[in-house]
Amino acid sequence: MDEEDPFGLDEDIEIVLFKCLDCNGTDEVPEYIIGEFSVDKNNEEDVELHCPHCNGTMVRARNIPSD
Numbered sequence: 001m002d003e004e005d006p007f008g009l010d011e012d013i014e015i016v017l018f019k020c021l022d023c024n025g026t027d028e029v030p031e032y033i034i035g036e037f038s039v040d041k042n043n044e045e046d047v048e049l050h051c052p053h054c055n056g057t058m059v060r061a062r063n064i065p066s067d
Contacts, residue, residue, distance in 0.1 A: 020058045025054065
C-alpha cells in the first residue's frame with residue numbers, strides 16, 4: 001500500500017453548530033452525523049436533533065433568528 005492514510009483517519013471532520021430552541025444551549029455536531037439523520041428528508045427539511053442539555057429540539061444555529 002502506497003497510501004499513508006488508507007482509511008481516511010487523518011481527514012478533517014466538518015463541524016456544524018446546533019442551538020437548542022428551548023434552553024439556547026449549543027452543541028457541535030459532526031457533518032457526517034447530520035448526513036445520517038437527513039437520509040429520509042427532502043432538501044427543504046432541516047435536521048432536528050435532541051438537546052444533550054435539556055432534551056429539547058436543536059436546529060442548525062444559522063436557522064435561528066438573532067436575538
